[in-house]
Amino acid sequence: MSTTSQSASSPTAQFGTVFADRLTRARWGVDGGWGEWEVAPVADTTLHPASHCLHYASTIFEGLKAHRGGDGTVRIFRLPDHVARMQRSAPPLHLPVPDERMLTEMIVEAVRTNLDAVPEAPGSLYLRPTLLGVQPNIGAAASPSNEALLFVLASPVGAYFAGGALRVEIETLQGRTMPGFGTVKSGLNYALALGPIGRAKAAHNASQVLFCPGGRVEETGAANVVLIDAERVVTPALTAEFLHGVTRDSVLSLAADLGYHVEERTLHIDEVIDWANRPGAEIALSGTAAVLSPVGTLILDGEDVTVGSGEVGPHTTRIREEMGRIQTGREPDRHGWLTAVTA
Numbered sequence: 001m002s003t004t005s006q007s008a009s010s011p012t013a014q015f016g017t018v019f020a021d022r023l024t025r026a027r028w029g030v031d032g033g034w035g036e037w038e039v040a041p042v043a044d045t046t047l048h049p050a051s052h053c054l055h056y057a058s059t060i061f062e063g064l065k066a067h068r069g070g071d072g073t074v075r076i077f078r079l080p081d082h083v084a085r086m087q088r089s090a091p092p093l094h095l096p097v098p099d100e101r102m103l104t105e106m107i108v109e110a111v112r113t114n115l116d117a118v119p120e121a122p123g124s125l126y127l128r129p130t131l132l133g134v135q136p137n138i139g140a141a142a143s144p145s146n147e148a149l150l151f152v153l154a155s156p157v158g159a160y161f162a163g164g165a166l167r168v169e170i171e172t173l174q175g176r177t178m179p180g181f182g183t184v185k186s187g188l189n190y191a192l193a194l195g196p197i198g199r200a201k202a203a204h205n206a207s208q209v210l211f212c213p214g215g216r217v218e219e220t221g222a223a224n225v226v227l228i229d230a231e232r233v234v235t236p237a238l239t240a241e242f243l244h245g246v247t248r249d250s251v252l253s254l255a256a257d258l259g260y261h262v263e264e265r266t267l268h269i270d271e272v273i274d275w276a277n278r279p280g281a282e283i284a285l286s287g288t289a290a291v292l293s294p295v296g297t298l299i300l301d302g303e304d305v306t307v308g309s310g311e312v313g314p315h316t317t318r319i320r321e322e323m324g325r326i327q328t329g330r331e332p333d334r335h336g337w338l339t340a341v342t343a
């Protein structure tokens, strides 16, 4: 295991700072084809300083998890959905679309070769398929990279948001990224959101920003948003302006299974504030890393708005636990979401 200083199972290791020893990788060459993929030591992957991705942001990635079940079996959650989303992210960045079968095999093998690094629940092995333009040419500003590197990195993780209910600032002036680019999982989008998130942290001790340009609710910097109470689960309908979260989709399916009325529609920030002010209201952030993290406080125009009781709510906990039971094989995989990986 390559670690910064702590072991993977350490509850204090920061999310994403500990890596399993091996990754899988493949190259796409100037002849326009994918080479054979291979297993390699993480330490053995280098980039030329002139690589296209380092200068012209030709990068996309995915984030998904493998969970160790109560029975010891390791299962990847919603693998085909993440493969499909990565395939959709490649064309906007003019990167080669990874072959479905190849990428699926590379992700499964990244788990298999690091099986001993998969922590017990509630920890998991976070998987980071990454596709980079690596043509060594700093003159290629106006042309796509004609070489690419695809790899699947594995990182044993605990909680992404450690601690209790989150403070989230509302941003109504600017969106998270450029119009029409929100569905693409590219590093570029995350760099664009750093300014507002940094300001919200410094000024309001917030962990995240909820982007609501013109008052229309979209998503936070790294997760989708859902409103929850005893009867309903409400979330913005899918548009081209935000990432179509696999966890969002899972939460909506499980909420419907559990008898909640699910609404996907246009949401205005005024409605979210009204929602937060009602007793029993809950708001949560959904994402592979965030899982379903409760929001305790919204900050609008510098004023704190407490969400319901301000604490972790029972319905957020109920849906989150239901998802955890399915991920760890404690409940039947009734939606066909799991891919078991054996040695």
Ligand SMILES: Cc1ncc(COP(=O)(O)O)c(C=O)c1O
Pocket (backbone or CB within 6 Å): 063, 219, 220, 221, 222, 223, 224, 243, 244, 245, 246, 247, 248, 286, 287, 288, 289
């Ligand atoms: C910007 C953004 N929105 C939403 C999500 C949630 O997506 P998913 O549930 O597929 O992880 C993520 C997380 O990966 C994200 O980075």
